[in-house]
Amino acid sequence: MSSYLPTLKQLQYLVALQEHGHFGRAAEACFVTQSTLSAGIKELEALLDIVLVERTRRVVRFTELGNAIVEKAHRILREAEELSEMARSAGKPLSGDIRMSVIPTIAPFLLPRLLPKLRQDRPDLKLYLKEEPSQAACDSLHHGQVDCVLLAQPFPCGDVESATLFSDEILIAFPKNDPRDPPNIVDPAIIDENQLLLLEDGHCLKDHALAACNRPELRASARMMGTSLHTLVQMVDNNLGLTLLPKMAIDSGILDRTDIVARPLKSEHAYRQIALIWRKNSPRREEFKLLAQIMEEQSSWKSD
Numbered sequence: 599m600s601s602y603l604p605t606l607k608q609l610q611y612l613v614a615l616q617e618h619g620h621f622g623r624a625a626e627a628c629f630v631t632q633s634t635l636s637a638g639i640k641e642l643e644a645l646l647d648i649v650l651v652e653r654t655r656r657v658v659r660f661t662e663l664g665n666a667i668v669e670k671a672h673r674i675l676r677e678a679e680e681l682s683e684m685a686r687s688a689g690k691p692l693s694g695d696i697r698m699s700v701i702p703t704i705a706p707f708l709l710p711r712l713l714p715k716l717r718q719d720r721p722d723l724k725l726y727l728k729e730e731p732s733q734a735a736c737d738s739l740h741h742g743q744v745d746c747v748l749l750a751q752p753f754p755c756g757d758v759e760s761a762t763l764f765s766d767e768i769l770i771a772f773p774k775n776d777p778r779d780p781p782n783i784v785d786p787a788i789i790d791e792n793q794l795l796l797l798e799d800g801h802c803l804k805d806h807a808l809a810a811c812n813r814p815e816l817r818a819s820a821r822m823m824g825t826s827l828h829t830l831v832q833m834v835d836n837n838l839g840l841t842l843l844p845k846m847a848i849d850s851g852i853l854d855r856t857d858i859v860a861r862p863l864k865s866e867h868a869y870r871q872i873a874l875i876w877r878k879n880s881p882r883r884e885e886f887k888l889l890a891q892i893m894e895e896q897s898s899w900k901s902d
C-alpha cells in the first residue's frame with residue numbers, strides 16, 4: 599500500500615472549503631487557522647499532482663476534477679466515521695453523539711414533547727439537532743453531515759431506510775364565522791384557489807397539502823406564500839385567506855389566541871407520514887430503529 603495517501607484531515611479541509619466557499623469560514627468550521635487549512639489543501643494538491651481549487655482574491659472556484667474529488671471525499675469521510683460508530687454502538691446503543699436533521703414543519707411541534715423524556719431515559723445520548731428543509735436534510739444525510747433525518751413522507755430522499763412513527767392528519771383552517779366554513783368535514787372541491795395560502799417552495803408540506811386536496815391546479819393558483827406555518831396562521835387570522843395545517847401543529851397550540859377553526863378534509867390523502875430515515879446499510883441502523891421506536895412510543899399523534 600502506498601504511503602502517499604490523502605489524510606482524513608486533508609479531505610475534511612477540502613470538503614469544508616467547498617461547503618463554505620471561503621478559506622476563513624472553512625478554517626473556523628474545522629477549528630484551525632486559515633493558514634493551516636490552506637497549507638493542508640496545497641499538500642493534498644501536491645500529493646495528487648492536480649489543481650483542485652482556483653484561488654483568486656475574491657473567489658474560490660473548484661475545478662471540475664476538484665468537485666469530483668470532493669464527492670468522493672464525502673463518501674470516504676462518512677465511511678471513516680461509520681467505522682468508529684460501529685464500534686461504539688456495539689457497546690451501548692443510543693449513547694454518544696447522534697446528529698439529526700428535522701424539517702421546520704415538525705421540529706417546533708414534535709421535539710418539545712420528545713426531547714425531555716429522551717434525555718431522561720437516555721442520559722448518555724447527545725442528540726445534536728439541525729433544522730432544515732427536506733431536500734437540504736437529505737443532502738446533509740448523504741454527505742455525512744447528519745446521521746438521521748426526521749421528516750414527512752412521501753419525499754424522495756435517495757437510498758435510505760426508514761421507520762414510520764405515525765400519520766399526521768392535514769386539516770383546513772378558516773377564520774371563525776367565515777361563510778366558506780362548513781360545519782363538519784370539508785370537501786376539497788369547495789376550496790377557493792384565490793384564497794388558498796401555502797408554504798413557499800422548498801417545504802414538502804406544500805406538496806402534501808396539495809396532494810390532500812387532489813386538485814393539481816391549486817399549485818399554480820395559490821396567491822400567497824408563507825415562510826412558516828406560524829406566518830400562514832397570522833395571515834388567516836387577519837382574514838387574508840385559508841390554509842392547510844398538520845394536526846401536530848394544531849395539537850401543539852398553533853391556533854391558540856386566534857380566531858381560526860380547523861376542519862378535517864374529505865379526502866383519502868389528507869395526511870403525511872412522519873418518519874425517521876437513515877442511510878441504507880448504516881452500521882447504526884439498529885440504533886436508529888430503537889430511536890424511532892422510542893419516538894413512536896412517546897408521540898401523542900398516532901392515528902386513532
